[in-house]
Amino acid sequence: MKTNGPAMKESKKSAFTHFDSEGNAVMVDVSKKQETERIAHAAGSISMSKEAFELVKSGSIKKGDVLGVARIAGIMAAKKVDTLIPLTHPLMITKVSLDFVLHDKDCTIEIGATVGICGKTGVEMEALTAVSVAALTIYDMCKAVDKTMVISTIRLLKRTGGKSGVFIREDTKI
Secondary structure (H helix, E strand, C coil): CCCCHHHHHHHHHHCCCEEECCCECCCCCCCCCCEEEEEEEEEEECCHHHHHHHHHHCCCCCCCCCHHHHHHHHHHHCCCCCHCCCCCCCCCCCCCEEEEEECCCCCCCEEEEEEEEEEECHHHHHHHHHHHHHHHHHHHHHCCCCCCCCCEEEEEEEEECCCCCCCCCCCCCC
């Protein structure tokens, strides 16, 4: 069953790897790719009210250790990407770490994730998902105090490994 019109089929065929020659969605065949060490770094942020920020910073949110729970949630999410995002491969990731930087001036928590693997496909989606779910966890744990929090700037900072080599976002300091 075709899901894309002819115009979409032509543009997707050459530009995107998740479509076959007929324009149908497919999982990329990575069986012939070389295993290499692949690492992805992603980041994002969540801004909140001064009250919520101070409660997170002091560890006083009623639900518990916000950043500790967000770290675990991000790690768990990175390990489950293939069940969340269609056409991604189940991966045996070898490393997931999350870091948080608290910015007092604008009551923002910056979230960074690093995911690694020795495999045939990259871990960009795993790093981006780790950041996203960590931010959502912070929101969930703090929403009783501040429902106006804003999650933003989720982005890939850097990726290494594989045939396409190194990508570093221009505004990245890694």
